[in-house]
Amino acid sequence: MTLAYVRTEDAPKRPPPATTAGTWARLRDQFAPTPLSGLATIVIAALLAWTAWTIIHWALISAVWSAPDREACNAVGAGACWPFVKAKALQWVYGFYPIEERWRANLVFLLGGISLLGLLVPQIPLKGLNALFFFLIYPVLTFYLLRGDHFGLVRVDTDQWGGLLVTLIVALTGIVASMPIGILLALGRRSKMPVVRSLSTAFIEIVRGVPLVTVLFMASVMFPLFMPPGVNPDKLLKALIGVALFSAAYMAETVRGGLQAIPKGQYEASMAVGLSYWRMMLLIIMPQALKVVIPGIVNSFISLFKDTSLVSIIGIFDLFNMVQSGFNDAKWASAQTGNTGYFVLGLVYWAFCFAMSRYSQFIERRLNTGHKR
């Protein structure tokens, strides 16, 4: 018996047999690995096709494209009522903001857009200055630009603001206010000082434990009682305070997650080189912690953006409320008006949120590769 064996020539490298790796086999593996799975493919594909067709048929084929009023949209078998959207679109963006003053809102959109772009695209420099502008100067500027009454601008009160403008203002306030308050609360909750720690914890847990509707309800009915008699805070302001407190509590927990992810060695090293508590936090810990939680922060912004629709419950005319209130317009009320309005609303909210979630995934991938290196 001989054990020895030596291969003298290489076995040929061949392509895989067609039954296991050809196009057909790959298709079978992806769409029908088992008969039951194949059946599921057919059923689900049919369902998807039917849904897609229904939507296309409603939104495009049988849609009413131009009409002076609701007449055509009320016809039997009519699809989406696009003339309604056309007639209301500007109101949905600006609310009741005076037409000749809308350039102010446009300027606010433009400045915010540019600044946000600068913050979000990693390649654009001057992040620090930009953040300073976005978180400090821009909110103040927005307030004075929109409200006016200074610098020769006509005064436009907040009850005339509305639509997407207000939705974005609410979201922006939530974002801008939640960052500093949230960071302070997160530090407070991790502090060694019992008074600070328990107060921060209590605030975070109480706010996170109740629904946003309750917080907004509290802001709208209780704040007026807390103010000195005779002072009646602005309706929008009350909503903004509610949203800011709410988002700050959630932001605090997100940031705390990031702080916990920072290894102890970073704290020890900072103290070893003689940094004070605040310097250590500002220069070493926070930059790292915030970087880790960027996806988490963006996710809480997505929730916040969706939650802005709740301010309509306490009577603010945000985008959601603005669109809904148009349904009752006698000129446009028809069988398809509501459907069309909700469809547009869905598209707008979805586009914003989907873009944010994609951005968060993009950053997550970037961070991951950064860590591996």
Add this chain to the structure above:
Amino acid sequence: MTAQSPGELRQPPSREAGPFAWFYSPRVRGWLTQLAVFLLLAWGLYAIIFNTQANLKKLNQNFGFDFLTQAAGFDLSTSLIAYSSNATNARALVVGLLNTILIAVLGIIFATVIGFIVGIMRLSRNKVVAGAATLYVEVVRNIPLLLQIFIWYALVLKPLPGVKGAINLFDMIFISNRGVTMPHPLFEEGAWLAPVFLFGALVATWFFRRWARKKQEQTGKSTPVWLTSIPIILLSPVLGLALAGWPLTFDYPSLAGFNFKGGMTIVPEMLALLLALSIYTATYIAETVRAGILAVSHGQSEAAAALGLSRGKALRLVVIPQAMRVIIPPLASQYLNLTKNSSLAIAVGYPDFMYLGGTVNNQTGKAIEVVFILMVVYLGLSLLTAAFMNWFNSRMKLVER
């Protein structure tokens, strides 16, 4: 500080010895900060209490919970317990709490079922199955829940026929824009046998299961427990009723004028809320389930396969027990989110706890008291969930070195 040996307890250098040395002590600084925070808070509280008192005086109101025992004076579309406009405000709030719990429990059940199915679908090898699940998650979770509630309310439930043209199923169930109306079971004398039998069947199943497990431990043979006991559990209440001579009648709904008489109705507001809550929360549960299953390393199922366990047994004995540890804590917080989100009922007018809080406040003007009750109840629910999560985590934590 006696008997100093060289190199021990030397006085620290100059700065500490100055007149402001105390200022450099971290402990003193800590206490000062806390004192400042405390004073700030006390001042704020004082201002709030002072202002509130002044405001209440101006409104001719006083602080107190006596409004709870006064008559509510408003009607409700749906209630689980007896309620009329003569009932007290407290009872109205209880009706709301019960409705909130009802919607939360039903929503949790539906969301869990949908979420688990979709989460597992997303892991499918079949591209169409996985793609459809992904599409569902990406579309539904990026649209505000409030909008979804209205979409279900307006696009699906409103177009249903009116009472006159209601969809009639066997003259028993009527589907119309007033909701789903169905027979209301009325139990008479002797109907208690049904729950007793059901309870008996459950107890028997429990013993049967114990016996089956013992038998397996001793002989290795397994007994199909669920296959035999589920029919028994389902049939036992029927058997109980049969023995008692069918003490069960149904109050059938019938058309009377412009509405139904008799029967019980699930109002469309509740259906819209339930659909939206379940379908929306299910997307988050699906992601949780997917992450949980992915968190169990592939090596675990390989090791189970190498030991000869079938795919089903490997899932049941090895993968799922490990995945559940990852899934359950975020699942509990999703349940809590669903419960909190059910407060959006206020937007469609389903009388849940939040809605009734708002109504009672409108009727009585007791803003502070109402907000207080709302916060305490929702917080209580949250704390219960948190307590469960802590208990679960400590129980299920994997033992490590």
Add this chain to the structure above:
Amino acid sequence: MNQPANSAIIMRSVNKWYGQFHVLRDINLDVKKGERIVICGPSGSGKSTMIRCINRLEEHQQGDIIVDGIPLTTNLKNIDDVRREVGMVFQHFNLFPHLTVLENCTLAPIWVRKEPKAKAEETAMKYLKRVKIPEQALKYPGQLSGGQQQRVAIARALCMNPKIMLFDEPTSALDPEMIKEVLDVMVDLAEGGMTMLCVTHEMAFARQVANRVIFMDQGQIVEENEPNEFFSKPKSPRTKMFLEQILH
């Protein structure tokens, strides 16, 4: 295909592809009962893939694999039968972290072999004694060192009374001081007459217990020989190069 009575594993012209990549090329291997075989080769040479084909953790696409007289086909029953006869030990142990050491060992006997719990536990304790950690039976895997975990993994596989044991780099994830305790158990097992296929780079172990050493490269068996010959007089230039690299 007929199989001689003393044959444990037969592989004939086995080919396997990952997508377009030809990962196993024309593998022919006969393993007799009681034979101990060590497989070595550079990483990515297909060693692990080959032994994972033997208990069908990987599916081969061409050729025949016959294990203990059972041909491996898409027939699920055959696969189940083969897996009962073949135990496997993994590089990363793959113990079930939610079960105690004892439960890890009794899981398959109870659910696959339908053994009574008491008997399964008795068997498990026997093998835990054999791998010298009976005192850890009630601990969880997470409480044990790497070497202890790997010994539990060996005991877990033995509890199914396998006729063949596969080892997939059982010592590569271990700290150096723990390698010996695992190898000792494997030597003990080999001396007990177990049929073993072992992917490892522990050359001392190969010399001590192997009947044959197989060298794989680029998805093929390049050379096989009894250990002394293999190490002292490698014939293929690739084998020479590989041995030079690992023996330095």
